[in-house]
Amino acid sequence: MSTRDLFGEEHELFRETARRFIEAEIAPHHARWEIDGGVPRELWLKAGAAGLLGCSIPEAYGGSGADELFNFALVEELARSGFTGPGFPVHNEMVMPYILAFGTEEQKQRWLPPMVRGEVIGALGITEPQAGSDVRGIKTRAVRDGDDFIISGQKVFISNGQICDVIVLATKTAPDAKGGGVSLFIVEATRAGFVRGRRLEKLGMKAQDTSELFFENVRVPASNLLGEENGGFKLLMKNLAQERLTQAVRSAAVVETVLQYTIDYVAERKMFGQTLADFQNTQFKLAEIKTEAVVGRVFVDHCLRLFMDRKLDGTDAAMAKMWMSNLHCKAVDECLQLFGGWGYMWEYPIARAYADARIVKIAGGSMEVMKQIIGRSLFKPKKD
Incomplete structure (x- = not known):
């Protein structure tokens, strides 16, 4: 059993596209990005135009409606190249799937098309200074205030943190509830009170932007809730x-x-x-x-x-x-x-x-x- 048995001809053609993109758009610049600690936004736009983002997103939301193996093929080609800067897998494999699977129709229509085009970059906000693998241990709070929630807390080790436009954010809405009272929110980086912390200097993966994020009384409408309240876990x-x-x-x-x-x-x-x-x-x-x-x-x-x-x-x-x-x-x-x-x-x-x-x-x-x-x-x- 091998990967070649699993992927078909169309996936191999996609691999060729990914390899050409890596050779033309990533390889010549990656050494500089390792010094800079991140990749430019222009790379995301080029990736979107090349069809490398959100391959498995349905056509109704701007994608090609292909199967998820296309996304995994991109993961493999990036891994084989040795270039770790572009946070495409976080965007493709971790952020968009939450919105597609659990978002409302309005949320999917609003966020997925520009994410497929590379105009909007996604990040996943789960890990905190004192809570990594233990999701129930997070301290970031979302307190209801009328039709809104007010979010306060801190996240750390967030890939795409310096460049993201939207964060799928894990919060506590009912700390005493079963499952820890975790709720997920879609939080725009333009909201007042959202602060990007320092770009973290890491042992490796130096060209991949990894950051601290702070939420200082960030007000979001209840319509930004992803899935059910207290159902995030x-x-x-x-x-x-x-x-x-x-x-x-x-x-x-x-x-x-x-x-x-x-x-x-x-x-x-x-x-x-x-x-x-x-x-x-x-x-x-x-x-x-x-x-x-x-x-x-x-x-x-x-x-x-x-x-x-x-x-x-x-x-x-x-x-x-x-x-x-x-x-x-x-x-x-x-x-x-x-x-x-x-x-x-x-x-x-x-x-x-x-x-x-x-x-x-x-x-x-x-x-x-x-x-x-x-x-x-x-x-x-x-x-x-």
């Missing part, structure tokens, strides 16, 4: 499986890419009168990574099929993320070792892949949370 749980699958897909592509250019390097690198590839240690190390990569790819593709059939559950998504995140970090570490001192030089893609890798064990739910989800599933009562 269930919505988050439904979409977190997709987010974790997206990360697993990215990790699978990174592992395969890193493995291939390590194979190419050791085949040419001379050492003690032979190539580095001639050493048994090199072959054994790469054989192990190759085997684990193939096993991981088979399961990721299985989860993609489940997702397309609307059967992917949180446990399978957690297992895919845990396996691929661990392998992602292992692969870049062991492959870098085979590059020797050159592997530590930023000019080599393996160095950037190493710096970019560590976040995968944290983002979208830590490894410990993934284990907790999987562990709990082992002891659920069996259905008759």
